[in-house]
Each structure stands twice: as C-alpha cells, then as structure tokens.
Amino acid sequence: MEKYYQSDAYFSHSKKKKGLITFLYDAVKNYSLGKKYRLITSYKKPGTILDIGCATGEFLNYFAKEGWNCTGIEPAINPRKYAIEKYNLDVKTEEGIEQLDSQSFDVISLWHVLEHVPVLNERMRQIYRMLKPNGLLVIALPNYRSWDAQHYGKFWAGYDVPRHLYHFDKSSVEKLLNNHQFTLSEIKPMKFDSFYVSLLSEKYKSKKMNYVRALINGLKSNNKAGRKQNNYSSLIYLAKKSNS
Numbered sequence: 001m002e003k004y005y006q007s008d009a010y011f012s013h014s015k016k017k018k019g020l021i022t023f024l025y026d027a028v029k030n031y032s033l034g035k036k037y038r039l040i041t042s043y044k045k046p047g048t049i050l051d052i053g054c055a056t057g058e059f060l061n062y063f064a065k066e067g068w069n070c071t072g073i074e075p076a077i078n079p080r081k082y083a084i085e086k087y088n089l090d091v092k093t094e095e096g097i098e099q100l101d102s103q104s105f106d107v108i109s110l111w112h113v114l115e116h117v118p119v120l121n122e123r124m125r126q127i128y129r130m131l132k133p134n135g136l137l138v139i140a141l142p143n144y145r146s147w148d149a150q151h152y153g154k155f156w157a158g159y160d161v162p163r164h165l166y167h168f169d170k171s172s173v174e175k176l177l178n179n180h181q182f183t184l185s186e187i188k189p190m191k192f193d194s195f196y197v198s199l200l201s202e203k204y205k206s207k208k209m210n211y212v213r214a215l216i217n218g219l220k221s222n223n224k225a226g227r228k229q230n231n232y233s234s235l236i237y238l239a240k241k242s243n244s
Helices: 019-041 058-065 077-087 094-099 120-130 147-155 170-179 193-206 211-227
Strands: 048-052 069-073 090-092 105-111 131-142 182-189 234-241
Touching: 019 058, 019 105, 019 131, 019 193, 048 058, 048 120, 058 069, 058 077, 069 094, 077 090, 090 094, 094 120, 105 120, 120 131, 120 170, 131 170, 147 193, 147 211, 170 182, 170 234, 193 211, 193 234
Parallel strands: 048 069, 048 105, 069 090, 105 131
Antiparallel strands: 131 234, 182 234
C-alpha cells in the first residue's frame, strides 16, 4: 500500500506546492487548526495528546505551541521525517504504538486516518488502552451518506480507493465506538470538506478541474446537510472513554 501514499497528488503527505488545489488544501488546513484546537479545548485543558496519522505535523505543532505534551504516529517516512526535523516533534513509526504507555493520553485524535487502518478493531483496542479514564477520542471521517457522495457516486473522492479501506456513516461509527467502550458525545461538521471533495470528484469524473461546479456542489451539499440529518461530507466524532 505504501506506494499509493507517495504520489505528489496525495496532498496530506506532500509539501510540494503545485497549483491552485494544493494552495487551497493548505490554506483550509491552516485555517482549520485554530478551530480544531478550540473544539478540543472545549472538552480538555492542555495535557497530553496523541495524533495518529499526524502526517507532516502541523496539527501537533499548533498544540505544542499552546503547551500540550504532543506525540505523533506516522507510518510514512517522508512526512514523519518532515514533522521531526521541521517542528522537533516526537513522531513514532506505526510499530511505536505498542511501546506507548497505557492510560497516558488525555486526547487521542485521528483526522481522516481511521479509514486507512488495515485492522480496525485492533486499532480501537489500542486507543482504548492508551487513553486515560474519561479521555477524549476525536475521529474525523468522510461520510458516504452525504449529498456530494450520492451525487458523484463512484467518482466521489471520499472513497479514495485503494487508500481508504473502510467507509463510514454516523450509525456505523456509533456502533464501532459502543463496541469498544466509548460513548459518543457530539458530532460536528467539517464544512470545507464538501468543496475540496467536490473539486477532486470533478477531476475524477471529467478529467479536469471545474472550480465553479465544485463550488456550487459544495454549497449544495452543505445546504442539504444543514436541513436534513446533518449528513455533511465529513464529520468529526467526539467520544469519551467509558470507565467500565
């Protein structure tokens, strides 16, 4: 699978600036850092955080500057190296999860990562072990029940085959959390994702970037989600570890 993550078109692992879509991706990512920080700190005071699939480390670097004790997991060599050298972060390989202490983190986050994990239930057991009692789990995932997913069908970028091994909706995530002794606290939308995903989906569908159509469909998807069942293109699930 590793070769599918080495393409320059895989933006979360690439630091090469190529074209408008890469610029937009980075701009939205940087804007979202503050929103993610405020969301997490509405639940937890600064403490220890583990970001699984931390990529090039911008999220953890933001938290480190705010006084958090930060640890990352990143299996890909180049983004892991970048995060360590650029931000001086403690970023471990995938195998490093097993060496992390039990009940050592106040927060564990996975931003569009869980859908990539080969052995899903084992990863959830690891997360439960590493979280402190009443620790916060933050998972962001594409939502195949969204309007843009239904509109684009097999061209929907949220499927991201073959990198995405699982596809989720709200009910399947809640079931997964319950199966591993987590209680779902809140679901929040990632409204910018509908535009980014629509833009990539347009490229997959028509072999070219149709920015106007992507903008219209992104707006339409958010509008539909806001009026019915909150089925946004991507969702953030915030869950608490059960003490039982």
